[in-house]
Amino acid sequence: MTTSIRLLLVDDDPLVRAGLTFMLGGAEDIDIVGEAADGAQALTAVEELKPDVVLMDIRMPVVDGLTATEQLRARPGAPEIVVLTTFHADEQVLRALRAGAAGFVLKDTPPAEIVAAVRRVAAGNPVLSPAVTQQLITHVAGTGGTEDRQGRAQQRLAQLADREREVAVAVGRGCSNAEIAAELYMSVPTVKTHVSRILAKLELNNRVQIALLAHDAGLLDGGGDVG
Structure with missing residues (x-):
């Protein structure tokens, strides 16, 4: 039996988390192991739940997703992180990528593409194609x-x-x-x-x-x- 991808959802909006759970919960190879409402909770949840992938909102109270990404990726055995954002060309997205995030997805991305993104990073592949990377840099x-x-x-x-x-x-x-x-x-x-x-x-x-x-x-x- 194929091992499921352990996924942690991090977003301060409970409706967004509920929507992501609904979208991703139907994928047989993805196991949503927990949720967090801010970056501080995410840091604790990663320590306790050992997810393979974190779907991380950038703009959150207490500790934002960018800071949480930087701190998580500095840890040994860090999970892969996919940043959730409403802007495709955002300085904070770029900082998250510099910190080691495997890519980003827009919040209005079709469900199938978000599932595909989680699977890609779990397999060790970045979400962004080289062409999209170059567009973001530009x-x-x-x-x-x-x-x-x-x-x-x-x-x-x-x-x-x-x-x-x-x-x-x-x-x-x-x-x-x-x-x-x-x-x-x-x-x-x-x-x-x-x-x-x-x-x-x-x-x-x-x-x-x-x-x-x-x-x-x-x-x-x-x-x-x-x-």
Whole structure:
């Protein structure tokens, strides 16, 4: 028998939680193990219930979802987190992704897509496609960079070998593994190996964070040589 995905719902609106329970409760492979009304409750609930995935609202009282995401992802054995939001290009969404959230879904997303998102992150895949990642960076990140952030990003990327850095930049441009393979004349399995090495070397959670780091370093606009 397939093990169910343990899911924690976090939202300050009880009607939203009830709606999510109704939508997700029908999925045979998803087990809603608990609910929380704010980030503080979420931190406690994760400790007690050990969910695989947390569906996390951003704007909540007491402790907001962004702070809770940052604290949870800093813990060893952290659950995957999918951010719930009403805005698709929001600075807080970007901060949640930097903190290690696996992606975001809009609150008006069709039920089947929310179920699919939970399944994807439980399987270790980010919710966001490379193209959507690039769109988010374009809409939001253009106003948020600082010289300090760029310097830190360049230092981190300097740990990579030349080929790994090329792959990181391609991920940041929104290329799929197949597109990277064609562009850099390597096989798709080799691209996957490079991505895995990049994640391990830089202690990142997913390719969304690779894209954000490449952006921060200034590599997506032709600047910021880290070689």
